[in-house]
Amino acid sequence: MDDVFVAGVGMTPFGVSDNSIIELARDAAIAALNDSESISERIDRVIIGTQNPDEFTGVGHLSTLLTDHLGLVPAGAFRVESGPSSGSSAFEAAVALVSGGLADIVLVIGVEKMSSVDRGVASKILAKMMSYENETRYGATPAALAAMVARRYMHEYGLTRDELSLIPVKAHRNGAKNPLAHFKKEISVERVNNSRIVADPLTLFDCCPTSDGAASAVVMSQSKVKELGLRDSSVKVIGVGHGTDYHAVQHRLSLTSLNATVIAARTALRMAHITPADINVCELHDAFSILELIDMEDIGLCERGHAICLVKNGETEVNGSIPVNTTGGLKARGHPTGATGIAQIHDIIRQLRCEAPHGLQVDSPSIGLTHNIGGFGNNMTVFIFGI
Amino acid sequence: MDDVFVAGVGMTPFGVSDNSIIELARDAAIAALNDSESISERIDRVIIGTQNPDEFTGVGHLSTLLTDHLGLVPAGAFRVESGPSSGSSAFEAAVALVSGGLADIVLVIGVEKMSSVDRGVASKILAKMMSYENETRYGATPAALAAMVARRYMHEYGLTRDELSLIPVKAHRNGAKNPLAHFKKEISVERVNNSRIVADPLTLFDCCPTSDGAASAVVMSQSKVKELGLRDSSVKVIGVGHGTDYHAVQHRLSLTSLNATVIAARTALRMAHITPADINVCELHDAFSILELIDMEDIGLCERGHAICLVKNGETEVNGSIPVNTTGGLKARGHPTGATGIAQIHDIIRQLRCEAPHGLQVDSPSIGLTHNIGGFGNNMTVFIFGI
Numbered sequence: 160m161d162d163v164f165v166a167g168v169g170m171t172p173f174g175v176s177d178n179s180i181i182e183l184a185r186d187a188a189i190a191a192l193n194d195s196e197s198i199s200e201r202i203d204r205v206i207i208g209t210q211n212p213d214e215f216t217g218v219g220h221l222s223t224l225l226t227d228h229l230g231l232v233p234a235g236a237f238r239v240e241s242g243p244s245s246g247s248s249a250f251e252a253a254v255a256l257v258s259g260g261l262a263d264i265v266l267v268i269g270v271e272k273m274s275s276v277d278r279g280v281a282s283k284i285l286a287k288m289m290s291y292e293n294e295t296r297y298g299a300t301p302a303a304l305a306a307m308v309a310r311r312y313m314h315e316y317g318l319t320r321d322e323l324s325l326i327p328v329k330a331h332r333n334g335a336k337n338p339l340a341h342f343k344k345e346i347s348v349e350r351v352n353n354s355r356i357v358a359d360p361l362t363l364f365d366c367c368p369t370s371d372g373a374a375s376a377v378v379m380s381q382s383k384v385k386e387l388g389l390r391d392s393s394v395k396v397i398g399v400g401h402g403t404d405y406h407a408v409q410h411r412l413s414l415t416s417l418n419a420t421v422i423a424a425r426t427a428l429r430m431a432h433i434t435p436a437d438i439n440v441c442e443l444h445d446a447f448s449i450l451e452l453i454d455m456e457d458i459g460l461c462e463r464g465h466a467i468c469l470v471k472n473g474e475t476e477v478n479g480s481i482p483v484n485t486t487g488g489l490k491a492r493g494h495p496t497g498a499t500g501i502a503q504i505h506d507i508i509r510q511l512r513c514e515a516p517h518g519l520q521v522d523s524p525s526i527g528l529t530h531n532i533g534g535f536g537n538n539m540t541v542f543i544f545g546i
Numbered sequence: 547m548d549d550v551f552v553a554g555v556g557m558t559p560f561g562v563s564d565n566s567i568i569e570l571a572r573d574a575a576i577a578a579l580n581d582s583e584s585i586s587e588r589i590d591r592v593i594i595g596t597q598n599p600d601e602f603t604g605v606g607h608l609s610t611l612l613t614d615h616l617g618l619v620p621a622g623a624f625r626v627e628s629g630p631s632s633g634s635s636a637f638e639a640a641v642a643l644v645s646g647g648l649a650d651i652v653l654v655i656g657v658e659k660m661s662s663v664d665r666g667v668a669s670k671i672l673a674k675m676m677s678y679e680n681e682t683r684y685g686a687t688p689a690a691l692a693a694m695v696a697r698r699y700m701h702e703y704g705l706t707r708d709e710l711s712l713i714p715v716k717a718h719r720n721g722a723k724n725p726l727a728h729f730k731k732e733i734s735v736e737r738v739n740n741s742r743i744v745a746d747p748l749t750l751f752d753c754c755p756t757s758d759g760a761a762s763a764v765v766m767s768q769s770k771v772k773e774l775g776l777r778d779s780s781v782k783v784i785g786v787g788h789g790t791d792y793h794a795v796q797h798r799l800s801l802t803s804l805n806a807t808v809i810a811a812r813t814a815l816r817m818a819h820i821t822p823a824d825i826n827v828c829e830l831h832d833a834f835s836i837l838e839l840i841d842m843e844d845i846g847l848c849e850r851g852h853a854i855c856l857v858k859n860g861e862t863e864v865n866g867s868i869p870v871n872t873t874g875g876l877k878a879r880g881h882p883t884g885a886t887g888i889a890q891i892h893d894i895i896r897q898l899r900c901e902a903p904h905g906l907q908v909d910s911p912s913i914g915l916t917h918n919i920g921g922f923g924n925n926m927t928v929f930i931f932g933i
Contacts, residue, residue: 160647204788213601219674220629220793223925227793233809235788236925237635241624242607248624251648252639259645260547261638261786287606399648401591401622406607406614422620538610538623 160430161258162381164393165544167195168505173372173493174341180209180216180272183373184225187498188268191375197387203262205229205236208249208269209497214284216272225268234266240497242288243446244533245269246374247500247540253378254396263383269501270373281369285496288534290407302366304408304535305447306358311414312449313360316464320360324351325470326448327364327490333477334491336518341370341493365448370493374501376508394508397526398543400427406537417450419539420457420530427528427541428459435459438481438543439524440510442503444532445488454530455483458541482521485510503529504542511546547817548645549768551780552931554582555892560759560880561728567596567603567659570760571612574885575655578762584774590649592616592623595636595656596884601671603659612655621653627884629675630833631920632656633761634887634927640765641783650770656888657760668756672883675921677794689753691795691922692834693745698801699836700747703851707747711738712857713835714751714877720864721878723905728757728880752835757880761888763895781898784913785930787814793924804837806926807844807917814915814928815846822846825868825930826911827897829890831919832875841917842870845928869908872897890916891929898933 169190171183178186184207192198205226213219222236239249246269253265273281286295294304312318328348334340351364384393402422405411412418428434435458443458445451452466460481461469469475475483486492486506489499507527509515529542556577558570565573571594579585592613600606609623626636633656640652660668673682681691699705715735721727738751771780789809792798799805815821822845830845832838839853847868848856856862862870873879873893876886894914896902914931 205790211600211606213598213674219598219671220676220921222628223675223790223921224677224793226790227797227924231790232792233789233806235638235810235927236790237626237628237632237639237920239624239626239639241609245624251622252624252626252642255639255642255646255648258647259642261642261645284606287600288610290611402620403592403610403613403618403623405619406611410614419620423622533624534607534610537614540622 163254163257163396164379164381164384165376165396165508166197166379166384166389166393167191167377168508169194170339170374170502170505171372172339173370173495175274176371180212180218180270181225181228183272183371184268184270185228187373187375188229188266191377192266195377196389197264197377200264202231202234202264202266204256204265205231205234206249206253206265206267207238208246208267208500209238209271210240210242210245211284216275241538242533243496244500244531244538244540245497247531250376250500250504251399251401251540254399257378257380263380265378266375267378267501268373268375269498271495271497272371273369273495274371293407293409301535302358302361305449306361308414309360309449315415318467320352321348322467323448324348326445326451327351329476330445330484330488330490333485333519334487337486337492337516340487340491341368342491361447367446367489367494370495372493372495372498374498374505376501376504392512394511394544394546396542397545398427398431400424400541402539404537408535415453416457417453417536419537420454423539423541424458427543431543433526437526438528439526440482440485440507440521441528442507443483443530445484445490446494446532451483458530477519477521485515485519485521500531500540503531507544511544550641550644550783551766551768551771552763552783552895553584553766553771553776553780554578554764555895556581557726557761557889557892558759559726560757560882562661563758567599567605567657568612568615570659570758571655571657572615574760574762575616575653578764579653582764583776584651584764587651589618589621589651589653591643591652592618592621593636593640593652593654594625595633595654595887596625596658597627597629597632598671603662628925629920630883631887631918631925631927632884634918637763637887637891638786638788638927641786644765644767650767652765653762654765654888655760655762656885658882658884659758660756660882661758680794680796688922689745689748692836693748695801696747696836702802705854707739708735709854710835711735713832713838714738716862717832717871717875717877720872720906721874724873724879724903727874727878728755729878748834754833754876754881757882759880759882759885761885761892763888763891779899781895781931781933783929784932785814785818787811787928789926791924795922802840803844804840804923806924807841810926810928811845814930818930820913824913825915826913827869827872827894827908828915829894830870830917832871832877833881833919838870845917864906864908872902872906872908887918887927890918894931898931
């Protein structure tokens with residue numbers, strides 16, 4: 160792969176917003192273009208990552224609409240969708256366009272506006288990423304599948320309810336320091352344990368919220384970075400991995416490992432010529448608390464069943480040996496599905512540029528990783544960034 | 547751009563189908579994989595081009611679903627959408643992934659199943675690709691915009707109703723020889739002139755149908771083509787262009803030229819190091835008859851206002867100097883929106899391989915072009931292929 164850089168990032172606050180999907184996307188994009196100091200350059204492509212704007216908001220044809228709205232005509236534009244990893248897949252397409260020599264500057268925008276429909280409608284839209292034949296028609300929900308995975312993980316590795324609660328507690332502790340997070344309030348283990356059961360053993364605080372929000376990145380070729388003198392502020396994309404798994408959970412080899420993550424992480428690490436031990440900071444897809452532990456193990460940050468030891472020893476904290484979800488993760492930063500992948504990239508780029516929010520900056524990281532899940536564990540992307 | 551090839555293509559019949567969107571996509575994909583002789587190879591990515599499966603069919607998360615259904619797990623997968631040019635944008639993403647070194651073999655599938663909803667619902671879904679603020683809310687439809695364009699073109703260049711009718715007549719004459727076409731019946735100028743007015747001056751036969759169907763292509767790196775010994779049967783992608791225009795027609799500089807086509811064609815021609823005169827056969831987006839004339843002029847196949855002279859002189863016929871839409875175009879082949887871009891590529895690849903249907907083969911073409919419109923003239927892709 161030819162050298163590809165992220166020259167700028169931008170993001171709106173995540174949460175419930177009065178802004179339209181167009182306004183959210185526009186605000187993130189303008190922030191990213193300003194951050195990249197290339198707002199007056201010719202943008203070759205505009206790629207939009209969004210899961211389902213048509214059904215969440217009634218607005219369609221978003222790629223052309225936004226290109227016009229942002230004053231970026233005649234840049235070629237398309238939308239990319241892969242469920243909740245739509246932002247990451249859009250970023251992958253952008254990296255490919257630049258690496259493949261079809262573009263020098265690509266603006267990527269991840270966006271979702273989920274609060275315009277009521278919870279029941281949102282659940283129906285989100286349920287499409289599960290298997291209808293094998294799951295949805297029997298009443299399964301994403302939380303129910305996650306609960307099954309959590310039960311099995313507890314059985315295999317002896318994880319306790321108190322231990323699992325450490326994940327959302329850390330997420331909220333970090334989110335409290337992130338001005339852009341959906342939730343900025345710390346919570347206790349007791350609060351997690353005693354909150355409403357969503358799907359036994361998972362409680363309300365094991366589950367990420369649905370959010371509104373947008374994030375954006377400016378992807379740039381090496382020659383353009385040089386031409387604009389942006390090398391010092393740009394971060395290099397050094398690894399790209401993307402894998403799928405069987406659509407229905409019941410068809411997979413394991414409940415306690417998501418094989419698509421293993422495939423995506425292995426590919427990205429090989430491309431980056433590094434091992435998991437070289438990663439200084441990472442953003443993992445913790446839509447449900449149990450997933451953060453499984454993600455860590457699938458990426459190879461520790462042995463199977465040992466992720467919770469790292470958590471208990473404080474190694475996944477901001478000042479630990481492998482900080483995970485330093486800005487709150489999906490749990491506290493929020494999860495506007497199509498925006499999440501780019502928000503993860505936004506936060507890792509800021510870490511590598513030592514611009515994380517106060518109290519969240521990892522000590523001089525040089526390599527960061529993002530991991531985003533589409534569907535319930537069936538479509539994973541992993542990116543690795545280096546300075 | 548690194549050398550990228552199309553190693554195989556496949557397509558279902560277009561029309562009204564009893565098959566589901568999954569079945570349509572599967573049939574086209576298996577045909578393309580078989581055609582490429584790489585059905586037993588590892589597929590690195592599966593890219594789906596489709597406009598709106600969620601609202602047309604209720605099925606979402608199509609990229610993962612199809613990857614699993616086709617037995618291609620763990621290939622990374624995503625869907626690409628840009629309105630009626632979704633198939634072409636998916637192809638562009640596939641070319642970028644291969645050219646950028648992220649994949650050696652990418653399976654691209656364009657698909658749409660439009661007959662599951664009634665005409666009123668379909669119209670509402672399709673209207674999203676127009677500007678709500680400037681067009682849809684005043685009752686404008688794609689046909690109404692096309693009619694306005696046709697009126698202006700007639701005024702500027704003196705095009706007559708009889709002349710315009712030559713376009714659908716040629717489309718149906720070619721479609722009658724294409725076993726996969728939606729319409730296989732010839733029509734006369736009188737039939738076009740006297741059919742029901744849809745939006746004055748356009749009649750029913752000036753407008754393409756909504757269709758069900760799928761088409762697929764196997765995109766391959768040069769090294770993989772060599773390794774598999776497929777050079778003789780593979781066609782090279784020599785030009786890629788993609789441009790947008792202002793979303794609303796009223797904001798554009800001209801009614802009788804679609805600037806996004808000019809941009810896309812110029813970019814693709816420059817990349818291919820050729821002039822329009824070098825093109826031996828092309829598939830243009832004739833969703834409305836008037837567009838075929840404007841497309842020809844925007845690509846540079848003739849001077850402004852002169853396209854109809856080429857048509858009248860028979861130059862756009864199969865045995866003419868610049869055959870256009872030899873397999874029926876959108877008008878007669880049909881227009882399952884997300885599938886159209888790949889169907890155009892399918893038909894051009896078959897032309898370059900001298901495998902067009904009986905009576906439709908152009909005499910030994912070596913360079914072919916496809917042109918696909920997303921929205922009403924606001925998102926265009928042009929590809930150029932060479933043997």
